[in-house]
Amino acid sequence: MLRYFIARIGQSLLLFVGVIFLVFGMVRMTGDPASLMMSRNATPAEVAAFREAMGFDRPISVQFVSWITKVLHGDLGDSLHFRSPALPLVLQRLPATVELAAFGLLIAILISLPIGLIGGSHPGSLLDSVGRFIALLGQSIPDFWLGLILILIFAQHLGWFPVFGNDQLSSVVLPGFVLGMPVMGELTRLTRSAVLEVRGEDYIRTAYSKGLNPSTIYVNHLLRNVTISLVSVIGVEFGYMLGGSIYIETIYAWPGMGQLLGQAVGWFDFTLVQAITIFVSLVVIALNLLTDLAYALLDPRIRHG
Amino acid sequence: MDKALSIRPDDNLLSKERTLKNQLGYIGGLLWRDRSGVIGMLIFLSVVFAALFAPFITKYDPLAVDFEHSKLPPAWQQGGNFEHLLGTDDLGRDMFSRIIYSARVSLFVSFIGALIASILGVGLGLIAGYVGGRMDAIIMAPVNLVLSLPYLLFVVFIATVLGRSLLNVILIFGITNSPIFARLTRGEVLRIRESAYVESAVSAGARFWRILLIHILPNLIGPLITLATFQVSAMIFYEAGLGFIGLSVPPSVPSWGNMLADGRSYLSSYPWLTTFPGLAIVYTSLGMNLLGDWLRDVFDPKLRRSRR
Numbered sequence: 335m336l337r338y339f340i341a342r343i344g345q346s347l348l349l350f351v352g353v354i355f356l357v358f359g360m361v362r363m364t365g366d367p368a369s370l371m372m373s374r375n376a377t378p379a380e381v382a383a384f385r386e387a388m389g390f391d392r393p394i395s396v397q398f399v400s401w402i403t404k405v406l407h408g409d410l411g412d413s414l415h416f417r418s419p420a421l422p423l424v425l426q427r428l429p430a431t432v433e434l435a436a437f438g439l440l441i442a443i444l445i446s447l448p449i450g451l452i453g454g455s456h457p458g459s460l461l462d463s464v465g466r467f468i469a470l471l472g473q474s475i476p477d478f479w480l481g482l483i484l485i486l487i488f489a490q491h492l493g494w495f496p497v498f499g500n501d502q503l504s505s506v507v508l509p510g511f512v513l514g515m516p517v518m519g520e521l522t523r524l525t526r527s528a529v530l531e532v533r534g535e536d537y538i539r540t541a542y543s544k545g546l547n548p549s550t551i552y553v554n555h556l557l558r559n560v561t562i563s564l565v566s567v568i569g570v571e572f573g574y575m576l577g578g579s580i581y582i583e584t585i586y587a588w589p590g591m592g593q594l595l596g597q598a599v600g601w602f603d604f605t606l607v608q609a610i611t612i613f614v615s616l617v618v619i620a621l622n623l624l625t626d627l628a629y630a631l632l633d634p635r636i637r638h639g
Numbered sequence: 640m641d642k643a644l645s646i647r648p649d650d651n652l653l654s655k656e657r658t659l660k661n662q663l664g665y666i667g668g669l670l671w672r673d674r675s676g677v678i679g680m681l682i683f684l685s686v687v688f689a690a691l692f693a694p695f696i697t698k699y700d701p702l703a704v705d706f707e708h709s710k711l712p713p714a715w716q717q718g719g720n721f722e723h724l725l726g727t728d729d730l731g732r733d734m735f736s737r738i739i740y741s742a743r744v745s746l747f748v749s750f751i752g753a754l755i756a757s758i759l760g761v762g763l764g765l766i767a768g769y770v771g772g773r774m775d776a777i778i779m780a781p782v783n784l785v786l787s788l789p790y791l792l793f794v795v796f797i798a799t800v801l802g803r804s805l806l807n808v809i810l811i812f813g814i815t816n817s818p819i820f821a822r823l824t825r826g827e828v829l830r831i832r833e834s835a836y837v838e839s840a841v842s843a844g845a846r847f848w849r850i851l852l853i854h855i856l857p858n859l860i861g862p863l864i865t866l867a868t869f870q871v872s873a874m875i876f877y878e879a880g881l882g883f884i885g886l887s888v889p890p891s892v893p894s895w896g897n898m899l900a901d902g903r904s905y906l907s908s909y910p911w912l913t914t915f916p917g918l919a920i921v922y923t924s925l926g927m928n929l930l931g932d933w934l935r936d937v938f939d940p941k942l943r944r945s946r947r
Contacts, residue, residue, distance in 0.1 A: 349783075349784060349787055352780070352781070352784040353784070353788065356784065356785075356788075357796070360796070360797060360800055361800060370800065470925065470928055470929070470932075471925075473928060474872075474921055474924040474925040474928050475921050475924075476876050476879060476880065476917065476920050476921070476924070478879070478880055478883045478899065479899060479913070479916075479917030479920060479921070480917075482899070482903060482906055482913050482917070483913070483914065483917065485906065486906060486907070486910055486913075490907055573789065574789065576789070577789025577790075577791055577792045578789070578791050580791065580792075580795065580884065581880060581883060581884070584884065585903075595792070595795065596884055599795065599799055599884055599885070599886060600884075600885070602799075604799060604800070607795065607796055607799045608796065610792065611789075611792050611793065611795075611796040614789050614792055615788055615789060615792070618787070618788065618789050619787065622787060
């Protein structure tokens, strides 16, 4: 168990170094990182001075070592737009995105769990078909469009929810719902197939044949095992939402990392885009690690394996 | 004639043909019985048709500006007319025509993207799975790295670095989608590699590439086509999303994402500028997902049996 933990943590560290390397490599591949990191109207002389100051004329290996040292010290460069360190700007936006993603995940679970459980328990039934269609819709409607349409219907025509920002409690409903939709689709499919799979297991048949109450079997045997397979994806889905909120936060003017990313793209603020990419990757890698560790703790087959 | 005696080569050929025909007929029958598969296929074909024959479907140039007829609502709303079925945008360009022409960008980007991704990914996966050992580790390390990243963020990041053009979008999708093909291929190769017919091909002295391309690759076609269908659907999404934040094809090219980006600023006053391009994306993506679901069932023998 301990060995698995250590190996898994080491693997995550390697992944993070890989991310830093990948970002570094992609920037160098464009040929001239100096012109990327300067504002568009910098003179050639300014670019040349910047290139020398940043050390882009040094050997590439030296540059990589100095870059990775900087990143590990939390220095992701200065935002071109704000002219201040990029990382604090990103961190400042983190709570709003976490709030949005948490609400979205909650909605996704609340919708997908009943649909998936019913569908998996009665495959082929009418309810199952309806549930599968809802899941399919969740995955076929682009979030950037759904967001706009919901504004049109619920905020402008019906006036139920505020259109922009997050200054009211009800502000989170629309953007959270939109962010949760694809996750809802994914979780519904997963729950359904997990129920189908567990239903066919030997231990369920054994439980039935020794005369256990069906509702006891459902809760103690089936639900518990379905939950374990859901835990293994919920962390991953949460990471996906943290990194996938760019359109929704832009549309709803939600003051999180996604909105910042959208703005940074519009400002050609390359360092800020880079900082967000690296930071969210770190968070996602950490979440995946935590999920795997939790999964190992929850599932005795892995715990004792 | 006694059946046991008929071992002429012609007979062999005939029976082979018959099974192939049976196979196709069988899959066709499955398609017919599965209504969602039929719907998915029809939707897909209709979008391909729109992209190929756009100039024959609509008489308007999607780029033709006409200020006299700008911001016309769709035909069934007050003020609209059937000259412009879905209305016109803020520059007076015909919405229907723009949506039809936009299918070209979406399909082109996603198909060429999926093609590049599958060629790259299948090549890497075949080698990683078949050669194994150190080669496997070298190939799969970056593959697993990319697969564990927040995909949308990286696509946005690369698009920012490279700048906005059709070629860049295709390259981004082709390269960033290849790892998922590599992982699928490698897994399948690891399974197939142990089978008796590969073993016998090896002992018969077949060459490396011959084994990979003739004995292993054909067995991968089913899962690969299924994956490619879902990836095409995903790329249509991502292309439109990048267009929405101004990172896909240049603004002059009609694409669903660019149209949404334009329409967004008129959301409350001219909502049809937003509704229709979005519906086009939903329609296409729904079709591809239905088709993908059906293909997955067809190519998975376990599921196929239960569907019969």
